[in-house]
Amino acid sequence: MKKKVNLNLSFVIVIVFIGLVIFLSNLSPKDNKQVETKQENNNSSLGDFKNAAYVIEGQEIKLKDGISVVPIVPNSASMITTKYFGNDVKYDWNNDGYEDIAFLLTQNDGGSGTFYYVAVALYSPFGYYTGSKAFFLGDRITPQTLEVQDSGMIVFNYLDRNEGESFATVPTFAKSTWLVFDPEVMDFNEYSPDFY
Numbered sequence: 001m002k003k004k005v006n007l008n009l010s011f012v013i014v015i016v017f018i019g020l021v022i023f024l025s026n027l028s029p030k031d032n033k034q035v036e037t038k039q040e041n042n043n044s045s046l047g048d049f050k051n052a053a054y055v056i057e058g059q060e061i062k063l064k065d066g067i068s069v070v071p072i073v074p075n076s077a078s079m080i081t082t083k084y085f086g087n088d089v090k091y092d093w094n095n096d097g098y099e100d101i102a103f104l105l106t107q108n109d110g111g112s113g114t115f116y117y118v119a120v121a122l123y124s125p126f127g128y129y130t131g132s133k134a135f136f137l138g139d140r141i142t143p144q145t146l147e148v149q150d151s152g153m154i155v156f157n158y159l160d161r162n163e164g165e166s167f168a169t170v171p172t173f174a175k176s177t178w179l180v181f182d183p184e185v186m187d188f189n190e191y192s193p194d195f196y
Contacts, residue, residue, distance in 0.1 A: 049121035054131035
């Protein structure tokens with residue numbers, strides 16, 4: 001009788017052990033997938049230049065998903081809205097073997113003006129971007145293209161108004177701004193194409 005009880009108890013222990021192994025093996029991959037998904041989400045937010053900080057007119061602007069809305073002054077109802085505009089171009093401006101990105105930003109303080117800027121985001125091998133100072137391109141202009149030359153020179157082509165025309169006039173005058181980005185100071189220098 002004692003032998004039969006021990007045998008039944010051993011059988012129950014083996015069944016419970018097998019059930020536990022099956023349960024844990026099914027649970028483990030799901031946990032790993034959840035951890036991987038969390039890591040991917042963290043990396044995508046770290047590795048996105050639309051979630052970096054840039055300096056516009058001396059003020060640090062932190063973008064989140066390509067936008068920043070902050071009060072003009074603390075507790076003000078008037079807001080400064082900064083947005084990612086686009087026209088991305090890639091180039092390795094700091095010669096570290098990784099492609100960096102230049103692109104356009106717009107800023108509006110609730111008035112009639114829309115101010116356009118160019119900025120560069122330097123990529124780090126650790127998976128994040130460092131934003132530059134932004135260079136002012138114009139107010140209420142019509143952007144055309146942003147290009148990068150083999151030398152790393154950034155060329156912004158746009159339509160502006162002729163000298164003396166009001167901001168109500170539709171921009172029709174073709175212009176270009178030529179910029180050299182200095183990764184040491186994270187800022188731009190403007191040059192005339194005649195210089196080259």
